[in-house]
Amino acid sequence: MKKVTMADVAKKANVSKSTVSQFLNKRYQYMGEETKRNIEEAIKELGYQPNFIARSLKQKRTSTIGIIVANIMHRLSTEVSRAIEDFCRSNEINTIVCNADDDPIKEKKYIEMLRAKQVDGLIIFPTGKNQELYKNMVDQQYPLVFMDRIVSDVKVDTVVVKNEEWASRGIQHLIDNGHERIAMIAPPLTISPRIERAEGYKKTLRKNGIDLNPHYFISTEIGTVKKELARLLAGDKPPTAIFAANDLAFLQVAEYVKEKAIQVPEELSIIVFDNIPFAHISTPTITTIAQPSFEMGKKAAELLLLQIEGEGTKPRIYAFDGDLIIRESSESKKA
Amino acid sequence: MKKVTMADVAKKANVSKSTVSQFLNKRYQYMGEETKRNIEEAIKELGYQPNFIARSLKQKRTSTIGIIVANIMHRLSTEVSRAIEDFCRSNEINTIVCNADDDPIKEKKYIEMLRAKQVDGLIIFPTGKNQELYKNMVDQQYPLVFMDRIVSDVKVDTVVVKNEEWASRGIQHLIDNGHERIAMIAPPLTISPRIERAEGYKKTLRKNGIDLNPHYFISTEIGTVKKELARLLAGDKPPTAIFAANDLAFLQVAEYVKEKAIQVPEELSIIVFDNIPFAHISTPTITTIAQPSFEMGKKAAELLLLQIEGEGTKPRIYAFDGDLIIRESSESKKA
DNA sequence: TAATTTTAATAAATCGATTTAGTAAACCGA
DNA sequence: TCGGTTTACTAAATCGATTTATTAAAATTA
Numbered sequence: 001m002k003k004v005t006m007a008d009v010a011k012k013a014n015v016s017k018s019t020v021s022q023f024l025n026k027r028y029q030y031m032g033e034e035t036k037r038n039i040e041e042a043i044k045e046l047g048y049q050p051n052f053i054a055r056s057l058k059q060k061r062t063s064t065i066g067i068i069v070a071n072i073m074h075r076l077s078t079e080v081s082r083a084i085e086d087f088c089r090s091n092e093i094n095t096i097v098c099n100a101d102d103d104p105i106k107e108k109k110y111i112e113m114l115r116a117k118q119v120d121g122l123i124i125f126p127t128g129k130n131q132e133l134y135k136n137m138v139d140q141q142y143p144l145v146f147m148d149r150i151v152s153d154v155k156v157d158t159v160v161v162k163n164e165e166w167a168s169r170g171i172q173h174l175i176d177n178g179h180e181r182i183a184m185i186a187p188p189l190t191i192s193p194r195i196e197r198a199e200g201y202k203k204t205l206r207k208n209g210i211d212l213n214p215h216y217f218i219s220t221e222i223g224t225v226k227k228e229l230a231r232l233l234a235g236d237k238p239p240t241a242i243f244a245a246n247d248l249a250f251l252q253v254a255e256y257v258k259e260k261a262i263q264v265p266e267e268l269s270i271i272v273f274d275n276i277p278f279a280h281i282s283t284p285t286i287t288t289i290a291q292p293s294f295e296m297g298k299k300a301a302e303l304l305l306l307q308i309e310g311e312g313t314k315p316r317i318y319a320f321d322g323d324l325i326i327r328e329s330s331e332s333k334k335a
Numbered sequence: 336m337k338k339v340t341m342a343d344v345a346k347k348a349n350v351s352k353s354t355v356s357q358f359l360n361k362r363y364q365y366m367g368e369e370t371k372r373n374i375e376e377a378i379k380e381l382g383y384q385p386n387f388i389a390r391s392l393k394q395k396r397t398s399t400i401g402i403i404v405a406n407i408m409h410r411l412s413t414e415v416s417r418a419i420e421d422f423c424r425s426n427e428i429n430t431i432v433c434n435a436d437d438d439p440i441k442e443k444k445y446i447e448m449l450r451a452k453q454v455d456g457l458i459i460f461p462t463g464k465n466q467e468l469y470k471n472m473v474d475q476q477y478p479l480v481f482m483d484r485i486v487s488d489v490k491v492d493t494v495v496v497k498n499e500e501w502a503s504r505g506i507q508h509l510i511d512n513g514h515e516r517i518a519m520i521a522p523p524l525t526i527s528p529r530i531e532r533a534e535g536y537k538k539t540l541r542k543n544g545i546d547l548n549p550h551y552f553i554s555t556e557i558g559t560v561k562k563e564l565a566r567l568l569a570g571d572k573p574p575t576a577i578f579a580a581n582d583l584a585f586l587q588v589a590e591y592v593k594e595k596a597i598q599v600p601e602e603l604s605i606i607v608f609d610n611i612p613f614a615h616i617s618t619p620t621i622t623t624i625a626q627p628s629f630e631m632g633k634k635a636a637e638l639l640l641l642q643i644e645g646e647g648t649k650p651r652i653y654a655f656d657g658d659l660i661i662r663e664s665s666e667s668k669k670a
Numbered sequence: 671t672a673a674t675t676t677t678a679a680t681a682a683a684t685c686g687a688t689t690t691a692g693t694a695a696a697c698c699g700a
Numbered sequence: 701t702c703g704g705t706t707t708a709c710t711a712a713a714t715c716g717a718t719t720t721a722t723t724a725a726a727a728t729t730a
Binding site: 015016017018019022029030031032035054056057058059060 | 676677678679680681682684685686687
């Protein structure tokens, strides 16, 4: 079944392609009532569906944006993507989501692919390792927003959470509950949020006059978290509380705790910096530092659409407040 | 910064557009070494990036497929989408994921949008309510695969799990553990998997000589599950085990159980038909009937790509085996 | 009535690639 | 030396829309 094109509609309605195009774009300025009816009828009879590709080629815009998440397994990625999609949808913009899997090479490939597809702009959770490419886009004034991670040296609108401040609040909460031996578990400190959370952890301990014990600070690949954890907890003076720097680190901690049947919070308190979907129904419920993923996603989308409309302003960083949600996993030792 | 086109490259390399096109498509058959080098250099110097849109228009294929999931909140949707994406990626096909939110109108809009964007084919988790539209696509021989749900009357390749059989196995497991008062909690029975799971539930009880108690069969909107559950458990002869028909239903059950501090499995056993990401680390761990989402996604993608290549065969239903993973939430009463 | 403006519709150029048909030079055997 | 083949490359048509410049008729004004 061959495709019905605008030319077919035009022929059937006895008008020119131009007129059909005007009709489809609702430019009725000087269009006869009868012509309108004829075209409408022809479209219906032939079952005509416009070809977006052809339109995009001429108009030089695809009404599509791309999202490149660093790692789709992070809950934040999916929540933010959802928010972006919702916002774009209500502005008649489509979104394409790609997963770079924390791999700068994949990230580069996706950026090139999406640009080849002429998407009107990109929202990226940057790996941070493609500075050249980022700068290139900035130079070309290509609409671009960074999410979750700050890349210094690249002047782009960036949406993040106040990592240091809210990590600090989480640690303070543990200290207020009587903990002094607090460990932090994090993936390698390769990107800004992890570095900032580590800062918050260290500064807050110091501020409370607690010495930093380097053994309590574990920064390692996800796959080796459990091994490190075993060593830590088997050691002398094991920590009484753990701060998991993100959801994937927490998952490892949770698996370990489950396997070893460690009592939480009696033997070990736990807090997590990230959104955990089942935090409120697990046993025990989990204390989290939540990120306002919906607002962040919406903000990023707004910023990008502004840039696309040519109304972007001087690039800056938009830092959102987190939320410390205290649950059972960090209940007071004295309670 | 205006876009660099093939014409610019051609001019710079002192050849025709055609030659540049040949070069880009690696049709080196009769191309001089020097010409090749010239073109390569021109491309690098100008920073030329091909325009996929223009290519798609001429070639009448976008190398892109669409996925329309019924509800992105179902774990199955995301897992299957991931599998599809992975398979497509390795075949140089891009994917666009859309979420119909269980709404036939949105589903219709997405089908039309994606087809306007000239995607080469669609994988749909059908709401089942757009029969006209589905049939239309079939008639036009548009590449199409259904996932998770069977729509009778529409002859399309369909990938599902053996719902009745594996629901049955789950129920049998509960019966073998000494349960007789088994409730089933499900969303409205509007689509085939839910109907088939209910069949499995009923038939297995009957086969074991257990009378069906209509009060034990709750099929209602997600929002009212907890209320119904409260009534059920407060009633005379409350069930000793619950079969949650999918992940969202289970989430409601889990929340309720948490709120009321019901002991699982001592007071109430639970099994779920669906993939639950934290089933193995929750307390208690959760018995699930898992679906092979990865294989299912891969199969669907394979079927679709075959259709796109024009090598599709007579449409049929591909039913996959599930997997009963027994965990703490359904531990034997007698153990 | 002639000049001007408004209304209605169109022809043709364009977007940036791919593809087909064709050309010209070099080569080659008889 | 001639016809035929191979090699290297190109001009022009095409994909399906949008858009600009243009035309022609009808309505209005002077």
